[in-house]
Amino acid sequence: MQKNYQQKTLGILGGGQLGRMVIQSAISYNIDIHILDPDPEAPCKSICQKFTRGSLTDFETVYAFGKDCDIITIEIENVNTEALEKLVEEGKEVFPQPQLIRLIQDKRLQKTFYKEKGIPTADFILTENKEEVKHQAAFLPAVNKLGKEGYDGRGVQILKTKDDLDKAFDKPGLLEKLIDFDREIAVIVAKNPKGEIISYPSVECAFHPTANLVEFLFAPAEIPEAIETKAQEIAKKVIQELGLIGILAVEMFVTKSGEILVNEIAPRPHNSGHHSIEANFTSQFEQHLRAVMNMPLGDTSLRSPAAMVNLLGEDGFQGEAFVEGMDEAMKEKGVYIHLYGKKITKPFRKMGHVTILDENMDSLKSRAVKIKNIIKVKA
Amino acid sequence: MQKNYQQKTLGILGGGQLGRMVIQSAISYNIDIHILDPDPEAPCKSICQKFTRGSLTDFETVYAFGKDCDIITIEIENVNTEALEKLVEEGKEVFPQPQLIRLIQDKRLQKTFYKEKGIPTADFILTENKEEVKHQAAFLPAVNKLGKEGYDGRGVQILKTKDDLDKAFDKPGLLEKLIDFDREIAVIVAKNPKGEIISYPSVECAFHPTANLVEFLFAPAEIPEAIETKAQEIAKKVIQELGLIGILAVEMFVTKSGEILVNEIAPRPHNSGHHSIEANFTSQFEQHLRAVMNMPLGDTSLRSPAAMVNLLGEDGFQGEAFVEGMDEAMKEKGVYIHLYGKKITKPFRKMGHVTILDENMDSLKSRAVKIKNIIKVKA
Numbered sequence: 001m002q003k004n005y006q007q008k009t010l011g012i013l014g015g016g017q018l019g020r021m022v023i024q025s026a027i028s029y030n031i032d033i034h035i036l037d038p039d040p041e042a043p044c045k046s047i048c049q050k051f052t053r054g055s056l057t058d059f060e061t062v063y064a065f066g067k068d069c070d071i072i073t074i075e076i077e078n079v080n081t082e083a084l085e086k087l088v089e090e091g092k093e094v095f096p097q098p099q100l101i102r103l104i105q106d107k108r109l110q111k112t113f114y115k116e117k118g119i120p121t122a123d124f125i126l127t128e129n130k131e132e133v134k135h136q137a138a139f140l141p142a143v144n145k146l147g148k149e150g151y152d153g154r155g156v157q158i159l160k161t162k163d164d165l166d167k168a169f170d171k172p173g174l175l176e177k178l179i180d181f182d183r184e185i186a187v188i189v190a191k192n193p194k195g196e197i198i199s200y201p202s203v204e205c206a207f208h209p210t211a212n213l214v215e216f217l218f219a220p221a222e223i224p225e226a227i228e229t230k231a232q233e234i235a236k237k238v239i240q241e242l243g244l245i246g247i248l249a250v251e252m253f254v255t256k257s258g259e260i261l262v263n264e265i266a267p268r269p270h271n272s273g274h275h276s277i278e279a280n281f282t283s284q285f286e287q288h289l290r291a292v293m294n295m296p297l298g299d300t301s302l303r304s305p306a307a308m309v310n311l312l313g314e315d316g317f318q319g320e321a322f323v324e325g326m327d328e329a330m331k332e333k334g335v336y337i338h339l340y341g342k343k344i345t346k347p348f349r350k351m352g353h354v355t356i357l358d359e360n361m362d363s364l365k366s367r368a369v370k371i372k373n374i375i376k377v378k379a
Numbered sequence: 380m381q382k383n384y385q386q387k388t389l390g391i392l393g394g395g396q397l398g399r400m401v402i403q404s405a406i407s408y409n410i411d412i413h414i415l416d417p418d419p420e421a422p423c424k425s426i427c428q429k430f431t432r433g434s435l436t437d438f439e440t441v442y443a444f445g446k447d448c449d450i451i452t453i454e455i456e457n458v459n460t461e462a463l464e465k466l467v468e469e470g471k472e473v474f475p476q477p478q479l480i481r482l483i484q485d486k487r488l489q490k491t492f493y494k495e496k497g498i499p500t501a502d503f504i505l506t507e508n509k510e511e512v513k514h515q516a517a518f519l520p521a522v523n524k525l526g527k528e529g530y531d532g533r534g535v536q537i538l539k540t541k542d543d544l545d546k547a548f549d550k551p552g553l554l555e556k557l558i559d560f561d562r563e564i565a566v567i568v569a570k571n572p573k574g575e576i577i578s579y580p581s582v583e584c585a586f587h588p589t590a591n592l593v594e595f596l597f598a599p600a601e602i603p604e605a606i607e608t609k610a611q612e613i614a615k616k617v618i619q620e621l622g623l624i625g626i627l628a629v630e631m632f633v634t635k636s637g638e639i640l641v642n643e644i645a646p647r648p649h650n651s652g653h654h655s656i657e658a659n660f661t662s663q664f665e666q667h668l669r670a671v672m673n674m675p676l677g678d679t680s681l682r683s684p685a686a687m688v689n690l691l692g693e694d695g696f697q698g699e700a701f702v703e704g705m706d707e708a709m710k711e712k713g714v715y716i717h718l719y720g721k722k723i724t725k726p727f728r729k730m731g732h733v734t735i736l737d738e739n740m741d742s743l744k745s746r747a748v749k750i751k752n753i754i755k756v757k758a
Contacts, residue, residue: 004701006718020406027403027426030718047406049425281713281736290709299712303682322383330669333678334660339385339409357660 005293006030009049011069013056015042017340017350018075018269018285021277023047025286031293036065043341059083066092073246073292075268077105078149095193095245095292096267103242104267108147108174114262117241119234121262122253123177130170137162141178144168179261181253185221186272187235190247190287193294197239198287200280200300202231203272205251214271216368217308219279222361223254230260238265247288249273271310275355278336279306304334304357307368311352311377313345319379321345323352328374334358335371344379351377384672385409388428390448392435394421396719396729397454397648397664400656402426404665410672415444422720438462445471452625452671454647456484457528474572474624474671475646482621483646487526487553493641496620498613500641501632502556509549516541520557523547558640560632564600565651566614567663567679569626569670576618577666579659579679581610582651584630593650595747596687598658601740602633609639617644626667628652650689654734657715658685683713683736686747690731690756692724698758700724702731707753713737714750723758730756 006029012019015037023033023044034050035042045051050068054061056076062083066072071093072084084098096104103109114121127133133144140162146155146169158178159165184207189199204221205214221228235250242248249270251263273284282290282298290297313321320343329335334357345351354371358364385408391398394416402412402423413429414421424430429447433440435455441462445451450472451463463477475483482488493500506512512523519541525534525548537557538544563586568578583600584593600607614629621627628649630642652663661669661677669676692700699722708714713736724730733750737743 005705006700006702023426024403024406027399027720028715028717030720046428047402047426296706296710298709301712321385323385326384327675330677331675333680336407338407341406341409 005295008032008070008293009034009068010289010293011036011066011072012044012048012075013062013065013072013079014075015039015044015048015051016075017043017342017352019044020047020340021274021283021285021338022075022269022288025283025289028286029289031289034065034069036062041343056080063087066094071095071292073268073288074101077101077267081105093193093292096248097243097245100242100244100267104265106147107145107264108172110265111174111176113242117237119238119241119262120260122179125175126172127175128172130168133159133168133173133175134165136175137165139175139177140164142175143178144175145173147172147174179253179255181261182256183221183223183254184251184263185223185231185254186217186249186251186270187231188247188249188270188273188276188284188287188300189235189239190291190297191239191245192291192297193245194296196297197236198297198300199232199235200273200276200284201302202228202252203275205272214308214310216372217272217275218361218365218368219275219306219308220302224258227254227258227260234260234262238262246291247273247284271350271353274338274353275306275308276300277338278334278355278357279304304359305361305364307356307358307364309354309356309368309372309375310350311339311354311375313347313349313351314376314378315347317377317379318346319344321351322378324376324378325374329354329371332356332367332371335367337375345377384674387411387449387672388413388447389668389672390415390445390451391423391427391454392441392444392451392458393454394418394423394427394430395454396422396721396731398423399426399719400653400662400664400717401454401648401667404662404668407665408668410668413444413448415441420722435459442466445473450474450671452647452667453480456480456646460484472572472671475627476622476624479621479623479646483644485526486524486643487551489644490553490555492621493617496616498617498620498641499639501558504554505551506554507551509547512538512547512552512554513544515554516544518554518556519543521554522557523554524552526551526553558632558634560640561635562600562602562633563630563642564602564610564633565596565628565630565649566610567626567628567649567652567655567666568614568618569666569676570618570624571670571676572624572673573675575676576615577676577679578611578614579652579655579663580681581607581631582654584651593687593689595751596651596654597740597744597747598654598685598687599681603637606633606637606639613639613641617641625670626652626663650729650732653717653732654685654687655679656717657713657734657736658683683738684740684743686735686737686743688733688735688747688751688754689729690718690733690754692726692728692730693755693757694726696756696758697725698723700730701757703755703757704753708733708750711735711746711750714746716754724756 015035394414
């Protein structure tokens with residue numbers, strides 16, 4: 001007999017804030033969640049039905065963890081895909097599919113995929129080591145990216161002139177033309193095994209000037225309708241060409257000439273979709289559940305314009321976290337604080353986020369800045 | 380040093396669906412929740428930070444449980460208030476206050492309180508036993524209510540004629556004039572220790588014809604503005620006169636002549652506020668947290684008209700629950716399914732609820748009926 005959703009166990013590789021918010025959604029569906037994470041104090045630890053402490057990159061650990069689950073998914077890309085492939089061979093459902101996680105783990109494979117499939121992306125050159133980068137002075141200014149293990153601003157550097165070439169990474173990576181973009185947008189798209197595909201209205205991301213992390217996000221992105229349509233089409237093309245099941249965040253540059261270039265993708269709930277909890281009819285976390293569990297996908301329209309502010313650990317503070325300014329922020333209408341259950345703060349650590357709803361885009365923007373200045377995570 | 384919200388432990392007496400939805404909110408604030416419940420499979424069990432299996436009415440159990448917490452609240456009224464009073468004496472914060480829980484536990488004290496405070500309510504007569512009820516033929520038609528332990532339709536009966544008197548309860552209770560009401564509404568109101576009071580727009584409750592449980596709820600209630608204003612005033616007067624900290628659901632009759640009469644109150648999140656998760660700026664569950672933890676209260680306005688349908692265990696089915704019709708319901712825009720994590724269904728057991736958002740009240744109503752017919756909890 002076919003199992004009802006509530007009788008299936010969903011295993012998640014990774015127990016951080018993304019898993020935590022997936023669990024908040026899963027509670028409404030009675031879905032049992034098992035979590036694997038190396039951190040004994042992972043944000044998901046005390047709210048999942050089973051927590052296993054262990055490495056996400058170790059074959060045996062991942063394999064043993066997956067054996068106990070009906071469906072396995074991820075909230076971080078850096079996992080052992082060989083173990084996931086073995087689980088698929090043995091009949092487990094693993095979404096996103098292991099070979100796609102492997103493709104996305106490696107920015108070199110990712111870029112090559114875009115090129116092969118005709119998905120617009122910045123020009124690039126694959127490089128094997130520092131020596132090869134050094135030969136590409138003519139290609140500058142460029143972004144030098146490590147193929148693997150870049151995450152949250154790590155493994156990415158900008159090489160503007162010949163003088164910068166000395167600091168180039170000395171591992172397999174790529175050089176990408178530095179795009180003089182007008183704005184950066186993201187579209188989240190989802191696909192389930194039934195083949196349904198649905199995308200979210202695009203959002204605009206404003207990055208922290210030094211930490212290379214999203215600082216503000218605004219939904220909807222203020223772009224002409226033609227560009228919005230194009231962005232939606234590109235996001236759908238990416239998930240379609242990948243054949244990926246689950247949720248996919250597609251980050252794109254809008255160039256000054258109105259061109260759209262795919263920057264990076266993430267096959268999981270993503271920072272650019274956090275506002276969807278309050279701002280959209282279906283949150284990205286619920287959508288991810290719906291996609292990997294083969295439920296019907298949910299409506300993605302915006303209920304209200306929204307801004308999202310990441311709460312990063314304040315620079316200069318390390319230790320037991322204390323959130324300053326909660327009361328002042330909580331007094332405001334349409335302000336939603338989400339803390340991630342991390343006991344220890346350190347500079348720029350993602351400790352939480354705040355979503356702000358406001359029908360007026362101008363007041364939304366000024367309120368987002370205000371909230372960011374009110375709430376500080378210190379120690 | 381004063382503790383931050385995230386450093387306080389909140390104990391909840393009762394681990395059912397109300398506690399479960401409080402926990403879904405509490406996760407966003409990093410609040411540690413301890414649960415006491417006699418059921419080893421209580422809906423809160425696997426999502427709280429500490430679960431204690433034990434009786435809610437036993438002095439020692441409740442006292443020992445509370446000793447470990449900073450703040451203690453309830454999600455069911457039938458708890459040992461003596462233990463809670465001892466905890467208050469020893470410096471714990473207990474909200475709602477134990478003496479108010481005791482007052483509300485006893486419908487005789489509740490009704491007497493309304494009378495003393497000039498809060499409009501149906502006329503009533505206190506009765507000690509069946510014999511006393513039998514002498515009140517002239518007061519019929521009336522509702523005969525047990526003083527204590529009435530809950531979810533139990534302990535309430537309608538006595539229309541003299542012939543019904545034989546089935547009257549034989550315990551301390553009350554006879555209340557049967558009100559020929561036009562509609563039944565509810566207003567949720569909250570108060571925090573700072574003294575802030577805020578109320579939710581009133582909702583309209585439609586009861587199941589035989590099970591005496593809310594079958595449908597519609598927000599906002601379709602009543603004239605003057606009646607809405609009056610309902611808000613009455614709800615605020617009740618919480619003010621009680622001096623209650625926390626959330627209070629005030630159920631009221633609107634009579635055919637436009638009078639408002641308080642029916643019953645519940646000092647906790649309530650079935651009449653379930654829609655607030657998606658329909659209001661602040662959900663009743665988060666509001667309860669804000670109130671008992673002395674956070675600023677949140678805005679209560681409606682973001683969208685909403686309907687709520689209780690998912691009761693289908694009559695004729697008992698055993699391991701299976702939810703029929705999920706897929707069909709999940710395809711619809713603005714439909715939110717909440718299952719309560721109960722493995723076993725039985726006739727009329729509250730297994731979950733569904734909230735439907737729709738800007739148009741007419742289509743909202745027809746969609747609520749449709750959803751109720753689609754989703755069935757069977758075994």
